[in-house]
Amino acid sequence: MFLNCYEAGLAFVERLHAKPKVAARATRSPQDPRRVKIVATACHAPPNVETSVELAPKVGRSEDWILSRTGIRARRIADEPVEVLAARAARAALASGPAPDLILNASTTARQLIPDTSVFIQEQLGFEGIPSFSIHATCLSFLVALNTAASLVVSGAYRRVLVVSAELGSKARNPREPESAALLGDGAAAAIVEATPEDEASELLGWRMTTWPKGAELSELPGGGMRRHPNDPATRPEDNLFTMKGPKLFKMARQRVADLVGDLLDQCGLRIEEIDLVVPHQASGPALEALPKLGFPPERIVNIIADYGNCIAASIPMALAHADQAGRLRRGDRVLLLGTGAGLSIAGALLRW
Numbered sequence: 001m002f003l004n005c006y007e008a009g010l011a012f013v014e015r016l017h018a019k020p021k022v023a024a025r026a027t028r029s030p031q032d033p034r035r036v037k038i039v040a041t042a043c044h045a046p047p048n049v050e051t052s053v054e055l056a057p058k059v060g061r062s063e064d065w066i067l068s069r070t071g072i073r074a075r076r077i078a079d080e081p082v083e084v085l086a087a088r089a090a091r092a093a094l095a096s097g098p099a100p101d102l103i104l105n106a107s108t109t110a111r112q113l114i115p116d117t118s119v120f121i122q123e124q125l126g127f128e129g130i131p132s133f134s135i136h137a138t139c140l141s142f143l144v145a146l147n148t149a150a151s152l153v154v155s156g157a158y159r160r161v162l163v164v165s166a167e168l169g170s171k172a173r174n175p176r177e178p179e180s181a182a183l184l185g186d187g188a189a190a191a192i193v194e195a196t197p198e199d200e201a202s203e204l205l206g207w208r209m210t211t212w213p214k215g216a217e218l219s220e221l222p223g224g225g226m227r228r229h230p231n232d233p234a235t236r237p238e239d240n241l242f243t244m245k246g247p248k249l250f251k252m253a254r255q256r257v258a259d260l261v262g263d264l265l266d267q268c269g270l271r272i273e274e275i276d277l278v279v280p281h282q283a284s285g286p287a288l289e290a291l292p293k294l295g296f297p298p299e300r301i302v303n304i305i306a307d308y309g310n311c312i313a314a315s316i317p318m319a320l321a322h323a324d325q326a327g328r329l330r331r332g333d334r335v336l337l338l339g340t341g342a343g344l345s346i347a348g349a350l351l352r353w
Contacts, residue, residue, distance in 0.1 A: 032267075036150040036193055037202035038351070042092030043189035043321035044085060045308060046078040050170075052182070059178035066182045071285015075185025075309030077170050083111050085188040086166035087124035093162070093190035094125075100162035100192065102152065103132035106145035108312045109168045110134070113224065121164060138219075138341035139281050140209070141165060141313035142189075143349050146337070149193040150204045164190040165314040172221055174241035183284055184242065185309030189317030201332055205350040206268040208260055215252050215344030219244045253340055261294060261338065264348045274334055275350075277302065279323060281339030282315035302328070315339075329353050 051074045052066040059066070066072065078085055086105065094100070103125075105118035118132035135145040142165045149161040169184030196202045221242050228235045265272060272295045280291060282305040292298050302319045311318055316337055323329050333353040340346045 032207065033203040033205045033352070034150045034154045035196040035203045036153050037196040037200065038146075038191050038320075038353075039194050040093045040096045040192040041189070041317065041321040041324045042089050042095075042191075043187065043314075043318045044088040044092065045187050045318075046076040046080070046085070048077045048079060049074050050077045050185075055182060059173075059175055059181045061178045061182070065178075069179050069284075069286070070182050070309075071288070071305055072182060072185075072309045073306045075170070076187055078168055078186040081111060081120075082107065082109055082166050082168050083117060083120035083124050085168070085186070086117075086121045086164045086190075089166065089188035089190040090121065090125055090162055090164045093164075093192050097192065098160065099127060100130060100158075100160045102149070102158040102161045103127075103130055104145045104149060104161060104163045105132065105134040106136075106141035106163055106165045106313055106317075107134065107167055108136060108138050108141060109166075109171065110136075121166075137313075137345060137347075138343070139283075139312050139315065140339055140341035140345055140347045142191075142317045143337055143339060143347045144209070146191070146193065146349060147204070147207045147209075150207075153193055153195050159194060161193045162190060163193060163317075164188065165317050167312040167314045169242075169310065169312050172240070172242040174238065174243055176238070177243060179246065180242055180244045183310040185311050187308055187311040187314045187318050189314050189321050191317055191320070201352055203352045205270075205334070205352055206264055207347075207349050208264045208267065209345060209347040210256065210260060211343050211345040212252065212256065213343070215249065216342075217245075218249045218252065218344065219342040249344065252344055253346065256344075256346055257338075257340060258294060260346050260348055261336075264336075264350055268350050270334065270350070272296065275336050276300065276330075276333040276353075277323060277328060278336045278338060279316060279320050280337075281310075281341075282308065282319055283310055283340075 052063045056063045111117045137144040145163045152158045166188035173181040278301045302323045335351045335353045337349045
């Protein structure tokens with residue numbers, strides 16, 4: 001859901017290029033920078049590809065209509081449970097080292113309400129006794145889990161944390177909302193977080209998150225909880241489908257996203273030209289095309305939306321894994337992870353890779 005920032009304005013862009021200063025509103029963690037390192041990344045894309053040509057009749061729109069509004073040519077559709085997708089990505093990330101001592105499931109689509117999906121991910125991985133739980137912040141789940149993992153590792157509570165995101169967004173498509181239905185795809189990704197060795201420089205430079213409850217009803221799936229309980233006669237089948245008021249979200253998010261980026265850079269004492277790579281939530285083609293208006297060069301923005309669609313919480317780690325596999329991440333690079341989620345929430349994490 002990283003949304004449109006067209007009206008951020010020249011003053012904001014000048015601020016990003018100006019000499020950095022500590023923002024008056026900065027909420028720097030007393031631990032930052034935190035000496036943690038992402039030691040491995042991996043992603044899994046289901047083999048079944050659904051093109052926009054194939055999707056068009058399902059949502060009652062043409063391929064050109066879908067492409068113009070979403071920028072998506074294809075997305076993946078899974079025929080496996082969400083915990084199986086998660087385990088596939090997790091195994092690939094874990095292949096380079098020992099078992100984790102903590103598992104964080106950072107996803108939106110759950111296997112069921114109780115017990116937690118992380119339990120079933122651990123079962124699929126063949127582990128026993130490892131503490132595991134979920135962090136759910138919709139599209140920001142991976143970022144929030146990464147921040148949580150960093151604090152836990154720095155505290156000494158855990159040494160090797162598996163953060164995994166897996167989404168079955170296609171299951172929640174609402175055919176009455178063709179644009180949002182055309183966005184969603186399935187996928188999974190994982191990352192391993194450890195403490196940075198003494199002779200290396202990797203660290204979490206800074207973290208910021210804001211939440212604006214006035215946006216709660218602008219992007220939601222109202223079913224699945226007590227508000228729309230299955231036994232309530234007022235509950236409808238469509239309550240379990242995703243709904244979004246896109247234009248209102250654009251209006252609410254655009255300046256808030258710009259402000260958060262500026263505050264995060266100020267907090268870390270950096271200018272926009274010092275950011276080597278931006279890994280945003282893969283919300284839509286138009287959303288990603290808006291990022292250069294904040295001052296980020298297009299060639300520094302990871303964009304995989306055309307081939308995978310919007311994979312909700314898995315989209316940021318999938319994009320990160322693609323960048324890693326393509327050799328776009330070098331140790332010492334400054335990498336900005338950025339996105340928005342339902343709520344409305346906005347978050348950014350700045351890493352020294």
